Amino acid sequence: DIQMTQSPSSLSASVGDRVTITCRASQSIDNYLYWYQQKPGKAPMLLIYGASSLRSGVPSRFSGSGFGTEFTLTISGLQPEDFATYYCQQSYTTWTFGPGTKVDIK
């Protein structure tokens, strides 16, 4: 199985900050990489697909980049509604998720 790691596991940030989360795959997954946001008690919500394509309706402050084994999710100008946990997920082979990055208020 392909293993996914994320860093950091948690971070504290302020409204307006630029936040970057890194996701690494144990082998190349081309661009078969997705990013999700999850709030407590809710199902995950897809933000980014194909490593860098923004899902329709998702604010443009979210962006993704990367290819192969290293990927990033950037939130440019953190908003109050962005405090949540973020997961990466690969679909190059059967799905695996990263362990998550919790973004909370500084």
Added chain:
Amino acid sequence: QVNLVQSGAEVKKPGASVKVSCRASGYTFRNYYIHWVRQAPGQGLEWMGIINPNTSSTSYAQKLQGRVTMTRDTSTSTVYMELSSLRSGDTAVYYCARDLGAPGVDFWGQGTLVTVSS
């Protein structure tokens, strides 16, 4: 509008089985694969498997092979996930999700809490 409605919460004893349903509406059921994902309390997301509602073909996470079975009923547009030989570590919220292919999943069920306790 697209909707995935899951069955209600379950409490099961260790060793028992549970069957969770996910009823789809608002789209052509056969056209979209369905994934099952679970989340233990306070933990991350774990992919369980996928079913093709058109052909009923499945693929399961290696960790759950032999314990999980996914089926579908096209007459009611419902997919089912059955997990057997339950243990405490299976306590989790179980989600179904519709797969668009390359663009990813777009709709999720509301989640079903399965509690395994003696």
